[in-house]
Amino acid sequence: MASKFEASNQQNLEQVKALEEESKQLQEQIDELGKTAPRLAKLDEQNKILEEDRVKFENYNNSIDKKVEKYEDRLRMLESEMQRLDQELADAEQERNSLQEMVDRQGITVSDIDRMTAERKRLQTGVESTNLRLEETRDAVAKKEAEAAQRLEELESVVSKYNRMAYEIGVIPPDAPNAHGQEYELILSTSEGPAFGSSQMGEQPQDADRLLAETGTGYQPHHLLNLDVRGSLKSNMINLRKEISERRNNALEADMNNHDLLDKIKEAIEDKRAEAETLEHRIRAAEDEFEKTKEIxxxxxxxxxxQIEKMEKELARMRAGLTESVQLMEQREMNTNLEYEQLTVASSALREELHTELERMLNDIIKFKVHIQGSLEGYEEFVAQEVERECEEQEREEMGADDEKYGEDVEAKVEEMDLDE
Structure with a gap:
């Protein structure tokens, strides 16, 4: 086991050493990368600048392309215009050649053309001078026409004023009060047509001109007015003036009479006014008296x-007191009714109790009577031998007295119970 542990421990130590070496290598790589970090940042910044330059260059290229397209369009338009001008030049050259051929065929020389040009200029100058004189003539005619039109308008205004005044004084129409069947209305007769200037321009015929009676002829006085102003109309006016003067004199006399009558009426009115003032004084006095009476x-x-308000307040106070009294009386009545009901209930209970007590007393009395009777019988038996006769009489008397007394007591109690009910 120790050998196995040593072997495993040795393997672990080797792995640790390998990991330490790998860690050292990684640390060295990290240090190296840390040293190269500023360079990377600088490269990134340069990359951004280059990207911005690329975008600007693309925009510039787009604008240049647009300008190129615009210039190409303009060039095409100019080329088409040049072609059109060349065609026009060719047409003009062809026309000049054809005209030259026509001149050559007619045998007209250059001197003839110059002479014709000079003659044309001379004629054009004559036409211009003629037009100038025509304009001057038209201006003079227009002035005369304006003057004639103004005179005609003045005549129309005078005729209109005359007719208006004649209508006001009652001589128009012929059936007017002062006309007496005579014709006093003036009528201005003129031709209906455009102005004289338009007729001179040839737009309308001269006989339709309003300022001309006939072609080239103006108006005469008897052409314009329907009446003879200096003849019959003047004499009629003089006669009418005399008639109106006579009527005015008559009217003045009537007016004087009316003034006299008016003076008399004024005097009567003054008298009535004095009476009215007197009545007004009396009315004012009556009004003063009325005002005094009204104030009183x-x-x-x-x-x-x-006083009425005071009495109303007193009445209201009395009504309030009466209302309170009524309420108190009603409350007292309610209390009395309650007490009556309570007393009725109590009397009923007392009556029942008295009836019960009376029955008990009657039973006690009856028992006592029975006891007394038994005692008396024993006493009678005890003294029967000695006083039999006297005892029997005495016993009868006592029994009668007891019965009467008992009956009276019972009747008295029954009457008391009836009264209580």
């Missing part, structure tokens, strides 16, 4: 109200 009545009413 109010004071009396206040005093009576105070």
């Amino acid at each position: 009545t109010n004071s009396q009413k206040m005093a009576s109200d105070a």
Whole structure:
């Protein structure tokens, strides 16, 4: 066993030595790795920087690709534009050649073309000067047209004002009170059409112009108005003025009469007003008296109200006392009823007890009577020999007296019991 233990112990020692050597090797590796740790951190940092640079470079490449695509699109567009311009240039060159051929076929020289160009410029200058004079003429015509339109508007306003005033004074229409069947209304007759300037521009015919009666002809006074203002209308107005003056004079006289009547009415009103003032003084005096009476009545009413309030308080107090008294009486009645019931119960119990006691007393009396009778019989037998006759009489008398007394006692007790019930 010792040898086996030594052998196993030796094996364990060898394993321990091997483990110690392995531990030393691992410790050396750990120390070496600890020395290389800063380098690894630095490498990690460089790796991160390179990764960021890679991302930035990719973004830059993407932006460059986009710019390249944009420039390629622009280049394609410019190429298409160049092709279009080349085509237009070719078409223009072809057109110029065709025109040159046409000129050559017509036999027109360069001097002829220059002469035609100069003639065209001269004609264009003449057209421009003519247009300028036409514009000046149109401006002058427009001024005249504006002046004529203003005069026409003034005439329309005057006619409208005349018709309004004539309507107010009652001469329009012919059946008005002051017209007497005469025609006083002025009607302005003008052509309905556009303005003169538009007719000059050729947009409308001249005969439709509102400022012209006919083509190239203006209005005459008798064309514009329907009545002869200086002739018949003026004479009618003078006659109407005379008539209105006469009516005004008559109205003034009537007005004077009315003023006189009004003065009389004013005097009567003044008299009535004086009477009214007197009545007002009397009314004020009556009102003062009424106010005094009202104050006295109010004071009396206040005093009576105070008295009534005092009496109401007293009545309320009496009602409260009466209520308390009623409650006390009711309580006393209840107590009395309770006492009566208790007494009734007690009297019933007492009656029963008295009946029982009476029965017991009657039994005792009967027993005592029987005992007395027995004693008397023995006593009678004892003295029978000596006083037989006297004893028998005495015994009869005593028995009669006892019976009467016993009957009276029984009747008295029965009456007392009846009274108790």
